[in-house]
Amino acid sequence: xxxxxxxxxxxxxxxxxxxxxxxxxxxxxxxxxxxxxxxxxxxxxxxxxxxxxxxxxxxxxxxxxxxxxxxxxxxxxxxxxxxxxxxxxxxxxxxxxxxxxxxxxxxxxxxxxxxxxxxxxxxxxxxxxxxxxxxxxxxxxxxxxxxxxxxxxxxxxxxxxxxxxxxxxxxxxxxxxxxxxxxxxxxxxxxxxxxxxxxxxxxxxxxxxxxxxxxxxxxxxxxxxxxxxxxxxxxxxxxxxxxxxxxxxxxxxxxxxxxxxxxxxxxxxxxxxxxxxxxxxxxxxxxxxxxxxxxxxxxxxxxxxxxxxxxxxxxxxxxxxxxxxxxxxxxxxxxxxxxxxxxxxxxxxxxxxxxxxxxxxxxxxxxxxxxxxxxxxxxxxxxxxxxxxxxxxxxxxxxxxxxxxxxxxxxxxxxxxxxxxxxxxxxxxxxxxxxxxxxxxxxxxxxxxxxxxxxxxxxxxxxxxxxxxxxxxxxxxxxxxxxxxxxxxxxxxxxxxxxxxxxxxxxxxxxxxxxxxxxxxxxxxxxxxxxxxxxxxxxxxxxxxxxxxxxxxxxxxxxxxxxxxxxxxxxxxxxxxxxxxxxxxxxxxxxxxxxxxxxxxxxxxxxxxxxxxxxxxxxxxxxxxxxxxxxxxxxxxxxxxxxxxxxxxxxxxxxxxxxxxxxxxxxxxxxxxx
Amino acid sequence: xxxxxxxxxxxxxxxxxxxxxxxxxxxxxxxxxxxxxxxxxxxxxxxxxxxxxxxxxxxxxxxxxxxxxxxxxxxxxxxxxxxxxxxxxxxxxxxxxxxxxxxxxxxxxxxxxxxxxxxxxxxxxxxxxxxxxxxxxxxxxxxxxxxxxxxxxxxxxxxxxxxxxxxxxxxxxxxxxxxxxxxxxxxxxxxxxxxxxxxxxxxxxxxxxxxxxxxxxxxxxxxxxxxxxxxxxxxxxxxxxxxxxxxxxxxxxxxxxxxxxxxxxxxxxxxxxxxxxxxxxxxxxxxxxxxxxxxxxxxxxxxxxxxxxx
Numbered sequence: 012x013x014x015x016x017x018x019x020x021x022x023x024x025x026x027x028x029x030x031x032x033x034x035x036x037x038x039x040x041x042x043x044x045x046x047x048x049x050x051x052x053x054x055x056x057x058x059x060x061x062x063x064x065x066x067x068x069x070x071x072x073x074x075x076x077x078x079x080x081x082x083x084x085x086x087x088x089x090x091x092x093x094x095x096x097x098x099x100x101x102x103x104x105x106x107x108x109x110x111x112x113x114x115x116x117x118x119x120x121x122x123x124x125x126x127x128x129x130x131x132x133x134x135x136x137x138x139x140x141x142x143x144x145x146x147x148x149x150x151x152x153x154x155x156x157x158x159x160x161x162x163x164x165x166x167x168x169x170x171x172x173x174x175x176x177x178x179x180x181x182x183x184x185x186x187x188x189x190x191x192x193x194x195x196x197x198x199x200x201x202x203x204x205x206x207x208x209x210x211x212x213x214x215x216x217x218x219x220x221x222x223x224x225x226x227x228x229x230x231x232x233x234x235x236x237x238x239x240x241x242x243x244x245x246x247x248x249x250x251x252x253x254x255x256x257x258x259x260x261x262x263x264x265x266x267x268x269x270x271x272x273x274x275x276x277x278x279x280x281x282x283x284x285x286x287x288x289x290x291x292x293x294x295x296x297x298x299x300x301x302x303x304x305x306x307x308x309x310x311x312x313x314x315x316x317x318x319x320x321x322x323x324x325x326x327x328x329x330x331x332x333x334x335x336x337x338x339x340x341x342x343x344x345x346x347x348x349x350x351x352x353x354x355x356x357x358x359x360x361x362x363x364x365x366x367x368x369x370x371x372x373x374x375x376x377x378x379x380x381x382x383x384x385x386x387x388x389x390x391x392x393x394x395x396x397x398x399x400x401x402x403x404x405x406x407x408x409x410x411x412x413x414x415x416x417x418x419x420x421x422x423x424x425x426x427x428x429x430x431x432x433x434x435x436x437x438x439x440x441x442x443x444x445x446x447x448x449x450x451x452x453x454x455x456x457x458x459x460x461x462x463x464x465x466x467x468x469x470x471x472x473x474x475x476x477x478x479x480x481x482x483x484x485x486x487x488x489x490x491x492x493x494x495x496x497x498x499x500x501x502x503x504x505x506x507x508x509x510x511x512x513x514x515x516x517x518x519x520x521x522x523x524x525x526x527x528x529x530x531x532x533x534x535x536x537x538x539x540x541x542x543x544x545x546x547x548x549x550x551x552x553x554x555x556x557x558x559x560x561x562x563x564x565x566x567x568x569x570x571x572x573x574x575x576x577x578x579x580x581x582x583x584x585x586x587x588x589x590x591x592x593x594x595x596x597x598x599x600x601x602x603x604x605x606x607x608x609x610x611x612x613x614x615x616x617x618x619x620x621x622x623x624x625x626x627x628x629x630x631x632x633x634x635x636x637x638x639x640x641x642x643x644x645x646x647x648x649x650x651x652x653x654x655x656x657x658x659x660x661x662x663x664x665x666x667x668x669x670x671x672x673x674x675x676x677x678x679x680x681x682x683x684x685x
Numbered sequence: 686x687x688x689x690x691x692x693x694x695x696x697x698x699x700x701x702x703x704x705x706x707x708x709x710x711x712x713x714x715x716x717x718x719x720x721x722x723x724x725x726x727x728x729x730x731x732x733x734x735x736x737x738x739x740x741x742x743x744x745x746x747x748x749x750x751x752x753x754x755x756x757x758x759x760x761x762x763x764x765x766x767x768x769x770x771x772x773x774x775x776x777x778x779x780x781x782x783x784x785x786x787x788x789x790x791x792x793x794x795x796x797x798x799x800x801x802x803x804x805x806x807x808x809x810x811x812x813x814x815x816x817x818x819x820x821x822x823x824x825x826x827x828x829x830x831x832x833x834x835x836x837x838x839x840x841x842x843x844x845x846x847x848x849x850x851x852x853x854x855x856x857x858x859x860x861x862x863x864x865x866x867x868x869x870x871x872x873x874x875x876x877x878x879x880x881x882x883x884x885x886x887x888x889x890x891x892x893x894x895x896x897x898x899x900x901x902x903x904x905x906x907x908x909x910x911x912x913x914x915x916x917x918x919x920x921x922x923x924x925x926x927x928x929x930x931x932x933x934x935x936x937x938x939x940x941x942x943x944x945x946x947x948x949x950x951x952x953x954x955x956x957x958x959x960x961x962x963x964x965x966x967x968x969x970x971x972x973x974x975x976x977x978x979x980x981x982x983x984x985x986x987x988x989x990x991x992x993x994x995x
Contacts, residue, residue, distance in 0.1 A: 390748045390804075410793050411786060423785045423842075430837060435992065442830070442988055446981070449788070449829035453822035456792050457799075460818060464803035469811075470746040542780040549767060549778060550793070554760030557906070561756050564737045564902050576744045576807030576898055589803050589811030597819050601974045 016065040016089040017074045020097060020142060023058035026051060027135040034127030045115050048127030052108035052134070059101025059138060066094020067514060073144060073207070082204055083147035091514040092276070095354060096141040096268050099361045102496075103261045104134045107253040110369055110489035113482065114253055114376060118166065126166060130254065132672070133159040140265055146194040146204040150187065153265075155675045157183040160262060162672075163254045164246045172249035175242075182232055182242040189229030190269070193222045197277070209277045219281040226273040227290070234266025236328065237298040240321045244305075247320070248313035248381070252372025253489075255313060259320045260365035264357050267327055271350070274335055275518050285339040289440050291332030292426075296447040298325030303454045304605045307461070308595040311381045312371045315462060316364065319407065322451060323360040326422060327353045329444055333425035336437055338519050345428050350515035351508065352421030359414040359500060363406040366493035367462075370400035373486055374466060377479035383462070383591045388471035393481045397467045399490040404459035406497040409452055412543035412550065414500035417508065423448065454598075461594040469588050504543045692940075693767035693777030699944065700766050700920065704912035705729035707955055714959040729908075736905035744805045744898045754801035755899070755906035761794040762913045769920045770848050772943045774931040782844040784832040787921065788825065794910070795821055802895035813894015816884050816970060823973070824872050827980030831868035834861055834987045835925060844921075848928040861990035866926040868983035873922045875977060877915050879962040882977075884970050916951065923950055 030051035037044040066072075071090035078085050089097070107130070115126060136155040143149040157180070165176035198204045201212040214222065228239065235243035243263070247255045274287060302322030309315035330353025337345025373396040374389065375381055390397040406413040426448070429441045471477040481487075500507055576583045599606055709729040716723025725731075743751065768781025776782035781790065795817060802814025836842045838857055839850040856862045875882045899907055924931070930946025932939035968976060 388746055390750070391746075405796065408792065408796060409789055410796060411789055416786075416789055419789075420785055427833065427836065427842060430833075431840065438992065442833070445833055446826045446830050450822060450826045452789065452792070453818075453825040456796055457815075457818040457822055460796055460799045460803070460814070464800050464814075468748065468750055468800060468804035470806045545778065545780045546764075546786070546790070549764045549781065550761060553764040553767075554757050557760035557763065558753065558756035561902055561906055564905075572740060572742050573745055574742050576805055576810070578808065583806070587808040588806045589808065589815060593811065593815055597815050598822075600971060601819060601823065 015072045015074075016062045016069055016094065017072050017087050017142070019058055019062035019065065020087070020089060020138060023055045023062060023101070024135045024138055026055035026058065027131045027138075030055060031128050031131035031135070034125070034131060041119055044127055046112065048131065049108045049112050052127075052131060053105060055131075055134070056101045056105035056108060059097055060105065062089065063094045063096070063098030063101055065089070066097055067091050067510060069094065071517070075144075080147070083145055084205070085148055086144035086205060086207070087142040088144035088206070089142065091517040092268070092271065092354075093141045095358065095514055096264065097138060099264060099358055100134065100137050100141070100257075100261045103257050103361055103365050106365060106369065106489040106492055107257045109492070110253040110256075110372065110486050111251075112485035114251065114372055114486055117376060118251055125162065126251075129159050129162045129166075130257075133163060133254075133257070137262060137265060141268060144206040146198055146206065146209070149206075150191055150194065151675060153190070154187060155672065156262065156265070157187065158672045158675070160250075160254075160258060163258075164250050166251060166254075167249060169249075171245075175245035175249040179242045179246040182239070186229040186232035186239075189225045189232075193225035193229065193273075196225075197222050206277060210280055212280045214278070214281040216282060216284070219278055220284065220287070223274060223278065223287050224290075227270055227287075230266040230269035230273070231294065232266070233269065234263045234324045234328075235321050236266070236294055236324055237301050237321060240298070240302070243321060244309075244314050244317040247317040247368075248311060252313070252368050252375065255316075255372075256365040256368035259317060259368055260361040263320060263324060264361060267324065267331065267353075267357055270328075271331060271354075271518065274331075275338065275350075283335060283339040285336055285434075285437065288332045288334070288336030288339055289437060291328050291335060292440050292444050293332075295325045295328030295330075295332055296444040298322065298328065299451045300325070300447045300454075301605060301609075303451050303458055304598070304602055305609065307454065307458050307598045308606070310383050310591045310595075312374060312383050312386075312462065312466065313368070313381050315383075315458075316367050316371060319367075319455070319458065320360070320364055322455065323356070323364065323407070326419065326448065326451070327356045327360065329353070329448065330356060330418075330422040330425055333422070333429050333441070334515065334519055336429055340432075342432055343520060345425065345432060346519040347512055347515045348421060348428060349425035350519045351511040352418050352425050354514055354518075355421060355508065355511045356415070356418035359406070359418050359497075362493050362496045362500065363403045363415060366399060366403040366490060366497065367407065369486070369490050369493065370396055370403060373482045373490070374479075376482050376486070378473075378475045380473070380475055383465045385473040386466040386471070386476045387469045387473075387588075387590075388467070388476060389479055390467035392479045393467075395487045396482060396490065397463075399487075399494045400467060401463055402494045402497050404463045406501065408456045408459045410456075412501050412547035414497050414504070417501055417504040417543055419448070419452070421508070457594065457598065461591060464589070465591045465594075472586075472588075472590070501543050502547045689775075689777045690767075692773065696769070696772050696777065697763050697766035700916045701763060701909065701913055703948070703951075704909055704916060705733060707916065707951060708912045710952070711955055711959050714956065715963055718960070718963045729912075733905045733908065736900075736908070737902050739901040741901035741903055742898070744807060746806055747804050747898070750797065751801045751804040751898075752903075754797045754804075755903040755910065757797045758794045759906050759910035759913065761790065762910055762917050765790050766913065766917050766920065769917070769924050770845050770928070770931060771920050771924055771947055772930075772932060772940050773935050774845065774848050774852055774928065774933045775935070776843075776845045779843065779845060782924075784836050784842045784844060784847075785829075787844070788829060788832070791917075792821070794914070798895055805895075805898040807898050810895050810897045813897070816894065820875065820882070820884055820973065820977070823977040824875050824980065827868055827977075827982075827984045828872040830981060830984035831865040831872065831987060832925070834865040834984065834991050835869075837991060838862055844924055847925055848931060849933075851926065851928055852931065852933065858991055858994050860995040861987050864983060864990055865987035868980050868987055869926065870922060871980045871983065873918045874958065874961075875980070876918045877958065878911070879958055881962075881965045881968040882973065883962075883967060884973060919951055919954055923947065923954075 030048055034044060034048045066089040073088045076085040136152050136159055139152040140156055143152055161176050161180055164179055165172050197209055200214055201208040232239040247259045250258060299322045302318055302325055306315050306318035309318060330349045333349030334346050337349055377393055378386060406415045409415040409419045426441045426445050430438050578587055709726040713723045713726050768776055768778040770776040770782055799814035799818050802810040835847055839847040896907055930943040932943045
């Protein structure tokens with residue numbers, strides 16, 4: 012095992028670290044910096060993809076390095092689950108770097124010098140979170156990930172992005188706090204912060220449930236699950252689009268990863284409970300339905316995509332929840348079916364959401380607006396972007412034979428089986444979830460017809476849109492890579508689903524459990540499974556033959572005549588055509604209940620907001636008490652010291668955060684060097 | 686496998702070729718109810734032949750989506766029709782005959798139908814496209830739940846197995862099955878686009894909505910496609926709830942007999958649908974949701990019956 016998966020990841024991480032340093036060194040030369048960073052990033056990402064692939068198909072490899080801190084040896088674990096995440100993150104990193112070669116020119120004026128540095132550190136910290144098998148380091152890397160991404164969110168340095176960044180910081184830390192509390196509780200029982208020790212520990216049911224709930228909410232915030240999603244539609248659209256792709260496709264998956272890791276892996280020594288799974292299914296159903304409903308009324312293409320991420324996180328959670336019900340009730344079929352569906356959807360969502368965010372980036376690159384009302388008719392001007400965006404839209408709408416369909420099909424099968432096999436509560440919750448998922452599916456189709464139709468079809472509604480040009484080659488290549496993945500993961504499902512069932516098996520079941528090899532592929536009750544390949548062939552042949560007949564009989568026989576659209580005799584006007592608002596008003600009319608819900612929750616006087624206010628006020632009142640007895644003396648000493656510190660501290664929030672990043676990196680370097 | 690695929694092809698072709706006949710009968714029926722003489726039953730064949738020989742008009746700025754849509758629309762319904770277990774109880778292409786797969790397959794033509802309507806830049810077409818999508822979001826939950834209930838009864842989502850369960854009379858909870866059938870029939874009726882739910886292609890309201898800007902062969906394709914869509918929806922209903930004719934052994938005689946029974950069944954349903962659509966008034970689009978949500982209510986009732994086991 013000279014070159015195991017762990018070594019290869021470490022190579023990838025080391026290359027990223029070199030990239031970060033290089034980005035700092037060549038600060039003055041924009042294009043050199045950009046090209047060098049990107050090339051290094053591409054190499055690192057390729058290593059990451061390879062390592063992820065090895066991890067997914069391998070047995071699991073744990074490497075532990077001693078550090079100066081006796082409680083926290085740097086344990087790194089590559090197993091099928093973390094391998095999958097590595098693969099997802101590295102794939103997105105790869106396309107983000109390629110895309111950035113041209114796209115980052117847009118950010119020349121806006122502090123893009125540091126872009127290379129933060130993107131490298133962001134990617135490497137995500138990889139380390141996934142690998143870490145020690146609670147201490149997990150938290151350190153998790154924090155590093157949040158901080159570096161904060162800088163990427165605020166890279167535009169506009170008012171909106173600064174606000175988004177602040178919101179993001181607050182939410183990220185609320186989540187971190189919960190996870191930290193859970194890990195400390197767990198650690199005190201296990202007597203160690205090593206995850207390996209966690210796995211051996213049996214917690215009491217109450218403690219186990221507390222740990223589960225704390226981490227579920229903590230990671231749920233990171234994942235953007237409703238009702239903890241408010242930061243996501245602010246933060247993701249503010250970042251440059253290739254970074255939005257990395258965040259929306261990759262980073263929020265770390266939230267899912269955390270939930271799966273804690274519930275299935277770390278808590279395996281304790282008894283997992285069925286109601287945990289029910290809670291996850293419940294949150295999943297709500298997130299998927301509300302996410303897509305809120306997405307429908309967005310006119311900003313990137314906010315729209317961010318809300319759709321909330322929806323897809325919900326769908327993934329449905330699979331995870333079903334699986335947890337299966338694990339808790341000892342139903343191995345359910346455990347594998349659900350988790351395979353959830354994890355496959357995790358990969359799929361990374362691919363098509365990455366693609367769509369890159370597409371949105373191309374729209375802003377070409378037309379300089381994110382507002383779909385001002386777009387239209389881009390399909391003829393930017394054919395490659397349009398085709399890629401169309402493939403992404405079809406895939407995310409779960410239309411067969413593309414990849415989104417396969418994973419949703421598996422999740423449906425998981426829910427279906429959980430209705431059949433478990434108690435009445437699970438039965439009803441799963442049925443509600445199926446209905447929610449069906450409604451979500453129909454709404455997703457509506458949503459993405461809107462996104463594609465309003466942006467790319469029809470006539471341009473502004474000069475910006477009319478003068479748009481196709482984007483440069485690197486951006487096209489990045490989108491094409493992901494578009495090809497959408498097709499391969501869908502049509503090749505026959506070969507890919509077994510990989511996911513083995514990942515699910517390795518994650519959800521303890522070593523001893525034996526399940527027939529093909530269980531996740533085959534619906535056990537029907538022994539019929541879906542074959543997207545056959546569906547693709549039948550569909551394609553039927554459509555092509557139809558087109559051929561169309562051409563023979565008339566289509567091109569007499570030629571076409573171009574005319575203006577009919578408008579009851581008036582002169583047609585672009586204002587008359589369908590816009591994003593047409594969809595919004597229609598949907599708002601029929602689903603007003605959900606929008607009322609949202610208005611009431613966010614009006615500031617709702618229950619949640621009031622509770623938050625009272626907590627803040629309470630904390631404010633308690634604050635002076637400790638001042639009086641503890642702080643006042645210390646303050647005098649500190650003040651003299653802070654005179655000296657003031658030279659390096661300039662009072663800029665960004666800089667403070669930067670210091671923390673620096674401190675974390677030093678800590679990491681210490682651990683590696685010593 | 687190949688023989689089966691051929692059978693699926695013949696089945697879909699049969700439905701496609703009969704499409705204008707059924708729509709023609711439907712027209713005739715409406716005329717008779719309104720005490721008119723009406724056009725000949727074969728009129729829709731003449732119309733199609735005429736359309737195929739006409740020049741096409743394309744709106745300014747319309748792109749490839751607009752031009753490809755008629756083929757995609759007709760082609761996808763044809764593909765779906767190939768998979769339904771109509772003539773034989775075993776689906777010719779089992780991968781297509783899964784209740785979840787089929788609901789998502791039905792979204793493929795709808796996606797492009799609505800997209801092309803936006804691509805025309807015409808407001809009538811666009812509004813029709815949006816309506817088509819919104820109506821589907823209202824119908825889909827009830828449709829999915831009623832299908833899930835029958836799938837649960839059969840213990841599988843495969844339509845073939847559900848068909849066979851029905852044919853052999855081994856239904857564990859008959860009441861649940863019947864109520865699910867009512868819910869699904871209601872959903873199917875809405876999807877047929879007949880009055881009172883003629884919303885997306887409403888002639889009087891929206892100038893046939895998404896069809897507004899189509900002409901010539903494209904229009905012929907869409908007319909055929911919409912007729913085939915009706916038959917596919919009915920076929921799905923028949924395959925699951927009324928698979929009486931479907932051949933279990935697949936012998937030639939039984940398949941021919943199945944085809945005859947299928948045609949009779951469709952005729953009867955068309956007759957019933959024709960009477961309903963001629964005695965009701967169009968529902969206002971804004972109020973449609975109150976009625977359509979009822980389908981989810983009925984399906985939920987079926988689910989309750991399923992839990993109770995009656």
